Amino acid sequence: MGTSAEAEYAAFEDKVKRTVYIDNLSPQVTESVLQTALNQFGSVKSVQFIPNYLGPSNLAKCALIEMEHAKQVEGVILAATESPFMISGMPRPVRARRAEMEMFDERPAKPGRKIVCSWMKPNDPSFADAMQLKNFAKKSFAEADLLLEKQLQEEEKLAHQQQDTLKTNYKKYEMIDALLADGTARRLARRYNMNVADD
Amino acid sequence: MGSMGEGELSEELEFAWGRKSGRGGLNKGCQFYKSFRYDGLEYLLYDCVYLYKDGEPEPYIGKIIKIWEHYDRSRKVKVLWFFRPCEISNYIGDEVKVVENELFLASGNGVGLTNINPLEAIAGKCYVICTSKDRRNIQPSDEEVQMADYIFYRTFDVKQCKIIDEMPEEISNIDITFLLNQMPLQRPGSNIGAFQKPAGNVDALQKPGSIVDSPQKPGGIVDATVVPSDKNLPKENPAVKTDQTCNELDDRPSKKAKLHSSYESKDCIQKVRLISDGNDTKCLELKLDSSYKSKDCIQKLRIKSDGDDTKVLAPTAPYTDDAKVSAPSKKRMPNEKTTMVSDGKLTKESAIWSQHQNHKIDGPELEVTRRPQADKSKWFAEVGSWEDRLRYAHQQGRLVLLQNLDPAYTSAEVEDIVHQGFNESCKAKMIQRTAFSSPHSGQAFVVFNTRQTAEAVVKKLEEGCLLLSNERPLLGKMGTPCFPEKKPKFFGHIVIDKLRSQMPREMKDAISTSHCSQPNTLEYDMALEWCLLRERLDLALKRFYKEQGLQMRKLMGKLKSKKSLRL
Numbered sequence: 001m002g003t004s005a006e007a008e009y010a011a012f013e014d015k016v017k018r019t020v021y022i023d024n025l026s027p028q029v030t031e032s033v034l035q036t037a038l039n040q041f042g043s044v045k046s047v048q049f050i051p052n053y054l055g056p057s058n059l060a061k062c063a064l065i066e067m068e069h070a071k072q073v074e075g076v077i078l079a080a081t082e083s084p085f086m087i088s089g090m091p092r093p094v095r096a097r098r099a100e101m102e103m104f105d106e107r108p109a110k111p112g113r114k115i116v117c118s119w120m121k122p123n124d125p126s127f128a129d130a131m132q133l134k135n136f137a138k139k140s141f142a143e144a145d146l147l148l149e150k151q152l153q154e155e156e157k158l159a160h161q162q163q164d165t166l167k168t169n170y171k172k173y174e175m176i177d178a179l180l181a182d183g184t185a186r187r188l189a190r191r192y193n194m195n196v197a198d199d
Numbered sequence: 200m201g202s203m204g205e206g207e208l209s210e211e212l213e214f215a216w217g218r219k220s221g222r223g224g225l226n227k228g229c230q231f232y233k234s235f236r237y238d239g240l241e242y243l244l245y246d247c248v249y250l251y252k253d254g255e256p257e258p259y260i261g262k263i264i265k266i267w268e269h270y271d272r273s274r275k276v277k278v279l280w281f282f283r284p285c286e287i288s289n290y291i292g293d294e295v296k297v298v299e300n301e302l303f304l305a306s307g308n309g310v311g312l313t314n315i316n317p318l319e320a321i322a323g324k325c326y327v328i329c330t331s332k333d334r335r336n337i338q339p340s341d342e343e344v345q346m347a348d349y350i351f352y353r354t355f356d357v358k359q360c361k362i363i364d365e366m367p368e369e370i371s372n373i374d375i376t377f378l379l380n381q382m383p384l385q386r387p388g389s390n391i392g393a394f395q396k397p398a399g400n401v402d403a404l405q406k407p408g409s410i411v412d413s414p415q416k417p418g419g420i421v422d423a424t425v426v427p428s429d430k431n432l433p434k435e436n437p438a439v440k441t442d443q444t445c446n447e448l449d450d451r452p453s454k455k456a457k458l459h460s461s462y463e464s465k466d467c468i469q470k471v472r473l474i475s476d477g478n479d480t481k482c483l484e485l486k487l488d489s490s491y492k493s494k495d496c497i498q499k500l501r502i503k504s505d506g507d508d509t510k511v512l513a514p515t516a517p518y519t520d521d522a523k524v525s526a527p528s529k530k531r532m533p534n535e536k537t538t539m540v541s542d543g544k545l546t547k548e549s550a551i552w553s554q555h556q557n558h559k560i561d562g563p564e565l566e567v568t569r570r571p572q573a574d575k576s577k578w579f580a581e582v583g584s585w586e587d588r589l590r591y592a593h594q595q596g597r598l599v600l601l602q603n604l605d606p607a608y609t610s611a612e613v614e615d616i617v618h619q620g621f622n623e624s625c626k627a628k629m630i631q632r633t634a635f636s637s638p639h640s641g642q643a644f645v646v647f648n649t650r651q652t653a654e655a656v657v658k659k660l661e662e663g664c665l666l667l668s669n670e671r672p673l674l675g676k677m678g679t680p681c682f683p684e685k686k687p688k689f690f691g692h693i694v695i696d697k698l699r700s701q702m703p704r705e706m707k708d709a710i711s712t713s714h715c716s717q718p719n720t721l722e723y724d725m726a727l728e729w730c731l732l733r734e735r736l737d738l739a740l741k742r743f744y745k746e747q748g749l750q751m752r753k754l755m756g757k758l759k760s761k762k763s764l765r766l
Binding site for chain 1: 602606612615632636639644664667670681683684688690691693713717718722725754
């Protein structure tokens with residue numbers, strides 16, 4: 001029994017090494033999209049999205065992609081860090097990292113780990129300390145949630161900003177195009193005695 | 200739901216008959232209808248509806264195939280059942296793939312095909328779409344499929360207990376065309392078009408006298424003969440007997456009574472075993488149970504006679520008013536059954552247990568061991584997807600979010616901890632870590648059997664302090680999961696609509712998948728802005744978690760040293 005559990009755990013450790021974690025994914029990204037995107041780095045064995053049950057609900061999706069070899073994982077991470085790598089949309093790039101054990105849904109328990117639990121008596125001298133620790137943990141979770149909300153806001157801000165910039169740029173190009181097309185540019189050049197390259 | 204009744208029973212809910220269609224039954228005593236209006240919704244023949252039964256975690260889904268007023272003025276509907284995949288999981292082979300929101304229409308002849316229910320058992324409309332490629336089926340659009348609560352394209356033969364891919368000619372003497380998609384498609388809450396359905400010759404298609412011939416005759420008395428399987432529902436029976444207003448419960452013929460009889464006895468044994476595998480306090484609890492039970496009934500009756508709580512039939516609150524929601528006549532499935540039967544017991548156990556708690560568990564450190572396997576197999580048989588189960592557990596207040604776990608714990612270990620710390624069974628799942636989650640403390644969603652258990656656990660964790668390995672106190676609160684929206688927002692992918700219309704056709708049709716950005720483009724600049732933002736946020740998160748880790752270790756160390764000093 002012990003050895004089989006250890007073997008299972010070792011196999012799982014190996015799987016973790018072969019897996020890459022990708023986030024900042026658009027909700028439109030599907031399993032097959034990811035598969036084709038990462039097949040250029042090696043063959044994809046499985047794709048698993050990490051469900052977001054804790055919110056905020058608009059947090060970008062993240063996924064675990066199991067590759068055939070651990071080396072291919074390095075390849076993906078290198079490519080995604082050296083230049084912005086985009087999957088089904090632009091300009092927000094995705095981010096790739098090494099997968100960690102805790103990211104997996106189904107995982108074997110570490111063999112030999114013993115968990116103990118005990119109810120602390122309210123008259124225990126360190127009960128207050130324990131309560132303090134509890135409150136601290138509670139506070140940390142609340143703060144982390146807040147941080148994520150804030151992050152979403154920042155993302156939204158940047159997205160709007162870029163959208164506006166792009167729109168303005170596009171409008172500018174369109175205007176120049178239109179001026180060139182209807183001959184206004186040439187007329188103006190003649191009027192001010194300037195040379196406009198005609199290409 | 201629109202109106203809320205505030206008195207005895209359904210009489211208070213808005214109700215009106217719609218179009219008549221004919222008379223039938225014994226001495227033509229029954230008036231048939233094609234539609235009715237109930238609680239603000241227009242129901243038509245062949246609409247799909249939810250039916251609730253108190254104590255059931257999930258509503259049943261069925262298709263109305265007959266509507267009539269009985270000669271004693273009671274309103275009845277005949278319902279053709281849909282099966283959830285989990286209800287017939289024993290008959291779905293491993294090789295059969297089931298879509299997440301798939302249902303199976305009952306077909307064939309036998310118990311479990313249809314039932315006659317009081318009309319008041321209807322709890323709301325359900326949007327079910329048939330995606331069968333059958334030529335008789337009006338093909339739904341993608342959008343309709345997307346919007347649907349459920350889809351079906353196969354049937355489950357209740358006699359052969361087999362999944363059948365083709366649609367039969369007729370089910371329960373009703374031509375199949377009426378059971379597939381119809382023009383206009385039914386939509387929840389769509390009152391328009393209600394009377395435009397080609398319902399003209401519906402009854403003509405049903406074989407003459409089919410109501411009288413059907414195995415379940417209208418009326419409660421006859422149906423009572425099929426009840427035996429409900430014998431081991433001690434919690435409900437007394438209530439049924441004494442509660443006059445609730446006499447709809449009487450016609451609770453057992454859906455699939457035959458199919459599962461063997462299972463039930465097994466479950467019973469298991470239940471007993473489960474209860475006896477603890478120590479002797481448990482025996483005491485067992486005895487106490489019965490006394491509690493009768494109290495429960497009395498309480499129920501009192502609530503009834505008070506008659507001042509509102510009737511809630513909305514699908515989101517199936518539990519709020521268990522005495523009043525009329526029971527649709529459908530037998531529970533084996534796996535659900537165990538949970539149900541145990542429901543009453545577990546609650547009571549926890550109530551008693553919490554009294555014993557203080558001197559029972561306090562003090563000695565307990566090593567978390569594997570829970571007894573007995574309850575693992577059946578008690579929490581895997582029902583539906585985890586997301587569905589989260590949803591239902593949340594609706595019913597049975598969901599708890601445990602926090603401050605060691606992130607390395609597995610879901611099974613969390614279940615074991617709950618068993619050790621609270622002596623309760625549960626189904627737990629660790630929240631998977633992402634780049635955003637804390638590396639110091641993990642969280643897990645835990646589904647309990649009953650709302651009372653969940654609340655008791657949260658209360659205990661709030662007041663007391665359950666220390667896990669490494670002086671880590673466990674936190675718990677009622678879980679409020681977040682589910683993906685139908686149209687999730689995503690920031691950062693920009694499309695210029697005008698550009699798209701100017702693109703050549705091949706480019707428009709091509710699906711862009713992935714590419715690396717080149718440094719000389721506008722896209723690259725924008726991408727770098729995103730990278731910058733991400734790094735900044737990442738740094739903030741990292742610093743925050745580092746600080747958190749330091750603080751936690753400090754507090755934990757303090758606790759530990761104090762403890763070791765005393766030893």
